[in-house]
Amino acid sequence: MTHTLPELPYAPTALEPHISAKTFEFHYGKHHKAYVDNLNKLIAGTDLESKTLEEVVAASAKDASKAGIFNNAAQVWNHTFYWNSMKPNGGGEPTGKLMDKIKEDFGDFGKFKEEFKNAGVTQFGSGWAWLVLEGGKLKVTKTPNADMPLVHGQIPLLTMDVWEHAYYIDYQNRRPDYAQTFIDKLINWDFVSKNFELAMK
Ligand code: MN3
Numbered sequence: 001m002t003h004t005l006p007e008l009p010y011a012p013t014a015l016e017p018h019i020s021a022k023t024f025e026f027h028y029g030k031h032h033k034a035y036v037d038n039l040n041k042l043i044a045g046t047d048l049e050s051k052t053l054e055e056v057v058a059a060s061a062k063d064a065s066k067a068g069i070f071n072n073a074a075q076v077w078n079h080t081f082y083w084n085s086m087k088p089n090g091g092g093e094p095t096g097k098l099m100d101k102i103k104e105d106f107g108d109f110g111k112f113k114e115e116f117k118n119a120g121v122t123q124f125g126s127g128w129a130w131l132v133l134e135g136g137k138l139k140v141t142k143t144p145n146a147d148m149p150l151v152h153g154q155i156p157l158l159t160m161d162v163w164e165h166a167y168y169i170d171y172q173n174r175r176p177d178y179a180q181t182f183i184d185k186l187i188n189w190d191f192v193s194k195n196f197e198l199a200m201k
Contacts (some may be wrong), residue, residue: 061151074146087188
């Protein structure tokens, strides 16, 4: 299949002032688009051409000769998941079963926020912070570059991009401020809850 750049789930101005339209112009319009275009070029004429994005990610993950394909395919997936992890007037607290599970596995919601921010801030260089479900338990993790939970037997529920291109226009070197704003103002807990309920089925 030919992979396409998915529509953003909101207007590129919708997350202002926390994430600017300028950031979307580059992060979505140039970076995410480049991953899609590179992926299509790399798989053209190969046995991966007919696979879904998730199948391409899985097939290239453990094969060093396909590192370029994995990096672009995983980055296509990660970015789509990241846009959906945010919404205008997001942040606040989850409710229902997800909140109960957060309290069960982290102690309290504040502890989760602290761990998630810490994962994003301490990821050395480029990468991602995640909330995942693994073996029935919620966990905060971080991955470098394009790496992602699906190839480690974990189910991703939420992600925060901590590559510099995600925050440099709006926050320059202040990654902790970006991470705090992401948690307080941007997380789409409806999306996280939906992922959680599907994973628990
Ligand atoms: Mn990015």
